[in-house]
Amino acid sequence: MLAAIDQHRDGLFELSLRIHKNPEIGYEERQASTWLATFLEGAGFRVQRGYKGVETAYRADAEGKDRGPTVAILSEYDALPDIGHACGHNLIAMMGVAAAVGVRAALDQLPGRIAAMGTPAEEGGGGKVALLGAGGFDDVDVAMMIHPSSRTLAGRTSLASNRVDIEFTGRAAHAAAQPDRGISALDGVIQAFNAVHAMRLTLRPDARVHGIITSGGSAANIISEYAAAKFSVRALDRQYQQEVLKRFIACAEGAALSTGTTLKVTIHENSGYENMVPSSPLADRWAQHASEQGLQVMAGAPDERMGSTDMGNVSQVIPAIHPYIAIAPEGTPGHSTLFRDAAGTPEALANALKAAKAMALTAVDVLADRELLERAKVEFEDRRKEGVVRGRMTS
Ligand SMILES: [Zn+2]
Numbered sequence: 001m002l003a004a005i006d007q008h009r010d011g012l013f014e015l016s017l018r019i020h021k022n023p024e025i026g027y028e029e030r031q032a033s034t035w036l037a038t039f040l041e042g043a044g045f046r047v048q049r050g051y052k053g054v055e056t057a058y059r060a061d062a063e064g065k066d067r068g069p070t071v072a073i074l075s076e077y078d079a080l081p082d083i084g085h086a087c088g089h090n091l092i093a094m095m096g097v098a099a100a101v102g103v104r105a106a107l108d109q110l111p112g113r114i115a116a117m118g119t120p121a122e123e124g125g126g127g128k129v130a131l132l133g134a135g136g137f138d139d140v141d142v143a144m145m146i147h148p149s150s151r152t153l154a155g156r157t158s159l160a161s162n163r164v165d166i167e168f169t170g171r172a173a174h175a176a177a178q179p180d181r182g183i184s185a186l187d188g189v190i191q192a193f194n195a196v197h198a199m200r201l202t203l204r205p206d207a208r209v210h211g212i213i214t215s216g217g218s219a220a221n222i223i224s225e226y227a228a229a230k231f232s233v234r235a236l237d238r239q240y241q242q243e244v245l246k247r248f249i250a251c252a253e254g255a256a257l258s259t260g261t262t263l264k265v266t267i268h269e270n271s272g273y274e275n276m277v278p279s280s281p282l283a284d285r286w287a288q289h290a291s292e293q294g295l296q297v298m299a300g301a302p303d304e305r306m307g308s309t310d311m312g313n314v315s316q317v318i319p320a321i322h323p324y325i326a327i328a329p330e331g332t333p334g335h336s337t338l339f340r341d342a343a344g345t346p347e348a349l350a351n352a353l354k355a356a357k358a359m360a361l362t363a364v365d366v367l368a369d370r371e372l373l374e375r376a377k378v379e380f381e382d383r384r385k386e387g388v389v390r391g392r393m394t395s
């Protein structure tokens with residue numbers, strides 16, 4: 001199995017670098033999804049492009065010798081606007097494909113099935129949320145993927161999150177001759193930012209509310225008629241995150257009231273990211289395999305820095321893991337040019353290949369070792385009863 005991954009090494013590295021050099025943002029990853037699906041087809045997988053009606057998603061299946069569990073190995077491949085692959089999803093893409101190719105080489109001796117899934121638009125567009133809603137994970141028992149980072153960690157959690165747009169409409173007027181006839185939409189946005197800053201004092205330390213102004217008006221001599229901002233609202237658990245979201249909307253409403261503007265709030269569909277709850281038996285198993293592959297797996301700190309991921313939504317429904325591997329010097333910020341450049345280095349590719357081998361070994365364990373899968377399912381069921389995870393939605 002590991003030899004099969006090594007045999008594909010050059011092709012896998014080339015694929016990852018090609019995606020790195022051709023960044024495409026969420027739901028526009030037409031080249032990346034095509035390249036990955038074609039690679040998997042060439043490696044003997046049965047491929048569905050545009051999986052569940054999501055254009056840049058795919059699913060590539062390979063069957064074992066008998067019926068058994070289905071393990072999904074996920075790839076992400078979207079880039080960030082302007083800055084490119086500063087989250088290193090070109091490596092996630094490669095690790096998913098590499099691990100799937102490895103498991104397939106051993107499938108003639110295993111029960112069950114491997115599903116290599118291409119999940120687009122992780123950076124806010126919620127490809128996995130769309131696929132979950134369309135039943136894309138209904139036949140999946142466990143899911144796994146690996147994310148690049150500056151530290152190697154088996155089981156870090158993530159923040160629950162929403163993306164929210166706020167738009168203010170005022171009235172245009174000459175800013176010098178008739179300013180008193182105008183209503184400033186920009187002031188609505190500025191007041192909203194100030195209200196959010198004031199609110200921070202009484203937020204829990206894990207809450208994150210951050211935004212950018214996407215429109216402030218069109219000219220300095222026009223009282224701005226339209227202004228808009230985009231925000232992320234996050235916290236460690238969904239319940240508190242929803243409370244912060246309510247308070248955030250109240251900040252925007254207060255800003256509209258005080259400036260006389262009208263407000264439109266849009267909470268983006270598919271942007272509701274749940275907090276990640278990693279499966280401990282599976283995360284432990286990956287950590288063990290990763291150490292054997294020569295990766296130095298660290299223990300997570302209690303105040304671990306984290307973002308959000310739509311893999312959180314998957315982990316709320318089935319046992320799932322989302323380990324991190326170091327591809328840049330410790331402390332290198334994510335979403336930075338430094339991190340983007342690191343994601344294309346030979347060292348990053350070499351580490352990613354080791355991590356992918358550990359994921360392939362973990363997937364094989366799930367198929368071969370019924371006791372491991374059982375432990376993952378029992379833990380998940382206990383957590384569901386405690387309200388830590390949601391479980392599958394029953395319609
Ligand atoms: Zn990111």
Ligand SMILES: [Zn+2]
Nearest residue numbers: 087089122147
């Ligand atoms: Zn990412």
